[in-house]
Amino acid sequence: MFRSFALFLCLGFVLLTGCSKSGPDTGASPSGGTPAGKRLTIAFMPKSKGNGYFVSCKQGADQAAKDLGAELIFDGPVSPDPAKQNEIIENWITLGVDVIAVACENKDGISTALKRAKDKGIKVVTFDSDAEPAARDFFVNQATPEGIGNALMDEAARLCGGTGEFAIITASLTAQNMIEWQKYIEARRMAKHPGMKMVALRPCDDLKDKAQAEATTLLGAYPDLKLLMNICSPAVPGAAEAVKQAGKAGKVKVIGLGLPNENRRYLKDGTTDTVILWKTVDLGYLTVQAAAALAKGELKAGATSFKGGKLGEFRIVGDNILLGEPFKFTKENIDQFDF
Amino acid sequence: MLLRHETVLLAVLVVELVFFGVAGRNFGTADNIANIVRHSVEIGLLALVMMPVVLAGGIDLSVGSTLGLCAVLFGKLWRDGGLPWEVAAVATLGIGAAAGGTNALLITALRLPPLIVTLGTYSLFRGLAEAITRGTDAFTRFPPSFLFLGTGRVAGIPAQAWIFALVAAAMWLLVHRTTFGRSWRAIGFAPEGARYAGLPVGRRLAFAHVLAGIVAALAAITYTARFGTAKADAGTGYELAAITAVVLGGTSIFGGVGSVHGTLLGVAAIAVLGNGLSRVPATMSNAGELSGLLTGMLLVLALAGGAVPKWFAERRPR
Secondary structure (H helix, E strand, O other), X not given: OHHHHHHHHHHHHHHHHHHHHOOHHHOOOOOOOOOOXXXXXXXXXXXXXXXXXXXXXXXXXXXXXXXXXXXXXXXXXXXXXXXXXHHHHHHHHHHOOOXXXXXXXXXXXXXXXXXXXXXXXXXXXEEOOOOOHHHOXXXXXXXXXXXXXXXXXXXXXXXXXXXXXXXXXXXXXXXXXXXXXXXXXXXXXXXXXXXXXXXXXXXXXXXXXXXXHHHHHHHXXXXXXXXXXXXXXXXXXXXXXXXHHOOOEOOEEEEEEOOHHXXXXXXXXXXXXXXXXXXHHHHHHHHHHHHHHHHHOOOOOOOOEEEOHHHOEEEEEOOEEEOOOOEEEOOOOHHHOOO | OOOOHHHHHHHHHHHHHHHHHHHOOOOOOHHHHHHHHHHHHXXXXXXXXXXXXXXXXXXXXOHHHHXXXXXXXXXXXXXXXXXXXXXXXXXXXXXXXXXXXXXXXXXXXXXXXXXXXXXXXXXXXXXXXXXXXXXXXXXXXOOHHHHHHHHOEEOOEEHHHHHHHHHHHHHHHHHHHOHHHHXXXXXXXXXXXXXXXXXXXXXXXXXXXXXXXXHHHHHHHHHHHHHOOEOOOOOOXXXXXXXXXXXXXXXXXXXXXXXXXXXXXXXXXXXXXXXXXXXXXXXHHHHHHHHHHHHHHHHHHHHHHHHHHHHHXXXXXX
């Protein structure tokens, strides 16, 4: 039995040392762009593979890869293992991809792996959620807090005819991104819609049930309420259900940031008026276009605009490529989207 | 009995290596082999100590959570406690021993089933890790001398591979060359028989669980050094990956049968499969799902392969 163990150890050792002789230069792609004629390999990683949001990003990514004639690898964690994104990136480094596009789950953890990729001459873009700025070349930013705040407030004012009471349901009172959005909602209200009055701000812990309960309470407490603005995605269908059950559909408007599929029912029956998000398919498309341009050396630091294939020009601020204004999903256009 | 389980598994591994060597892109490069080793050290360490527990007829579902708790406490001791990382690491091994000791106490002193006890501590340890960090705090910016453990190389081989080899050799000697190994095997084979034979069953089982805790803490350290971040979700799901490797490696889930080199082969077969699939153009974008599927098939085949000859033997006319 000892012999078989020794044999096994030897095998492992031969593998480790033997392979290191087979040429360390094959590990990574040559730095400084891709030789002409070689097909570009773009590696694209979502936070998690099964998530409908990212599946729709992939539709756009696939289209862009087809338009560019590039090879697209789509891989990401299947199980909830936070180190998995790093492992996949480390494998892509040795696979020899030209450029990596990633939506980061763990900002601190992934940045070390991305820096290693950059050291090997692989270009890096992030999308949806950023890494440390030093770990990537560009971030494809789907929406600025200002853009989101303005879109929500403008839509609320439009639906209420410029005057009336409204309430906000948020995920938690401490969530950094939501605090940021509220700041811009308030700034926009003061500047453009002084007739609107915010009467309450309630947290729902990112739970649909809790949002429904909060919305029911708000409907009772503020009889003159004209609109519920929901800035976390579970709250949009939660509030809609509350309004519907209270028999106030149409009298109290519902808007918010959410996913089309979760709100399809309420948009169609008229309980919810508008769901605001970005076009996730376009996000995937733009990300792959930017990644390819970066790898080919067409997109460089300091650029102020970028032509994203069939989607046209996009603005670049600093090292953020902006997807543009948020998109409004309504009863009329909801059937064109499935995610 | 020419076709021993380990021999078949070795053949499977060789087939994998040859296949991916031919069909995979940059599979056999030094950097990629180093990746495979690096990425399987934590699950490998957990499998190495899961093996004696299973050999003795038990199970430990809490090792992944122990890893998470130890990673968080290591970060806490280093960042908030101001300890040098070396001291924090030694203290973390002690915490791992305490976690394993908790399991051992509940299983041996209170005679509770290991499945239930470790299912409880599986939630308990993860819950503690989440409570300490409130789920969001992450420990990061560790010094380079510490990160070297997870990302550096010694004599051309990943630093943590040396730690792994040392633990593997120690475990092999312990299981195959000492009375501890023999008693685990005897307990797994027939617990009552072992008791009547005068073996200190409780102490032997307790030792296996404490060992599992200590090595889970060691895995927490190599994990943190590799990932560069310690968060409460570290090692989520690793207990099942470790059990899979142990069972694929030929250790009977009922206890009494198994080997350390089989476990190592199990770890290697799963790791090579996952890495290789992500390098074959046809499976590049489905590597995660496919490796799960194929590992499952391999496991079912391995178990069936062991059961079929027995089935025939029992039905052979006398």
